[in-house]
């Protein structure tokens with residue numbers, strides 16, 4: 242007999258009447274309702290908000306919000322932030338006027354420690370899906386993934402309406418769509434900043450904003466009671482806190498005579514005082530570094546910071562240097578800029594990885610992804626000495642031209658440690674102004690509010706506290722009364738009622754539980770799966786294989802046990818021995834006087850008894866899965 246046989250599969254398991262998923266999370270109770278599991282709390286533990294939303298929405302995805310949410314009155318406007326107001330990510334906002342719905346941005350969010358194994362998190366667009374015949378347009382403010390990432394997944398669900406955006410964004414969306422060839426083709430329509438489009442009965446105009454990527458824009462939706470303004474992500478181009486002429490002109494053009502009923506705007510950096518570092522300043526500092534650097538320069542930054550990347554290539558040419566790009570997303574974005582004529586490098590400026598060693602180090606600039614310490618990005622491979630072409634030496638200067646995104650502190654620390662261990666000289670945003678974010682600080686935000694001068698305001702794009710701070714800035718800037726500013730959660734339903742007279746937040750809510758992309762599946766009912774992954778990650782799995790003689794109700798032989806991530810079994814022989822005795826006794830007790838034997842009942846008892854025993858002996862709660870074969 243081979244009691245510890247991690248490799249071989251169980252011998253013909255007969256039945257899995259209880260799914261493993263549901264057993265593991267609550268070993269001490271009968272009944273397998275996933276709901277009960279939620280109340281008890283899992284071994285792992287999702288964020289409380291995940292639970293509350295999942296509980297509120299239940300697992301009953303059939304419930305139609307349409308049956309709960311009252312119909313929209315003809316003199317009202319409805320606005321729902323479907324994502325992006327409890328996080329930085331998955332930005333998506335719905336605006337409904339009469340028979341027309343416009344969706345602004347459809348972004349995604351990357352997984353975090355609460356969603357192990359998940360690819361992306363999408364905004365919950367159920368409200369719009371149930372009214373897809375009303376959707377006239379999707380309008381996309383700019384090409385960052387937290388604004389375009391979920392387009393391939395969401396567009397087919399909302400009827401694949403026309404998608405309006407500016408040129409660069411349209412190409413980035415198209416490029417991304419190539420990875421989803423099974424999806425229906427998009428109806429992409431390119432607009433420019435001074436264009437007006439008509440969608441349904443609504444007219445929409447645009448204004449250009451400063452961000453970190455070209456072609457970023459805000460939009461103005463005209464309604465009979467005033468206009469609705471959505472800024473997208475923005476900051477201001479300025480000199481020492483004085484916005485440039487170009488900014489003045491653009492805001493005057495768009496808002497001087499505009500009756501703005503409602504404003505929605507970016508909250509990401511409103512906690513920072515004053516004005517943000519102008520991107521021009523960052524460019525100037527990077528130019529100095531490129532000009533004066535001794536040896537090779539490796540610049541790591543976000544592949545989405547296209548304006549900066551284009552500048553770096555421009556400076557490289559100016560100082561007679563070659564540029565090699567490392568990292569797929571950055572290569573792809575640079576390729577798009579070339580296609581659109583935003584970048585026109587000389588023929589021999591851009592070189593391939595294989596050619597790096599053909600040039601003296603002082604003529605070489607390497608542009609790389611992975612400034613956040615991302616595990617598989619180019620920069621980390623260089624740091625770990627696993628990069629095929631780039632070996633770090635002590636003559637290298639590494640410029641980390643990015644801030645550290647909250648949550649990435651340790652990864653970035655590790656990156657810096659490993660690079661400096663190899664002797665590289667590192668320049669980062671804390672020792673020089675080599676990075677600026679694309680989002681407005683407090684005083685910039687106030688300036689924008691004064692220019693747009695709305696009657697009502699809702700902050701977007703940020704965690705709850707950021708939205709609160711932004712709400713205060715809005716009130717101060719234009720003397721707005723408290724009731725004119727609404728701080729939303731995802732799925733909050735706002736209505737501007739009585740022909741623009743007042744703004745209210747309905748007590749009803751649109752669906753807001755998280756929608757996950759996990760491999761090929763997309764859905765909002767995978768909480769059970771996620772909880773199992775967390776439980777497995779914490780305490781592992783413990784599988785019991787038992788063969789029972791259906792005549793006698795006794796074990797045919799001592800049960801086999803397989804375990805992963807729990808305890809090291811080879812050093813736990815006593816525990817295994819005692820567990821086998823427990824299983825034997827449990828089986829005999831369960832089958833006593835039973836004919837025919839009830840396999841499910843025996844399994845439940847084994848799960849309960851073994852879980853309890855292992856907890857007592859090890860203070861751990863592995864997922865216990867019995868597999869029973871009757872002969």
Ligand SMILES: [Zn+2]
Pocket residue numbers: 383385452474679
């Ligand atoms: Zn952005």
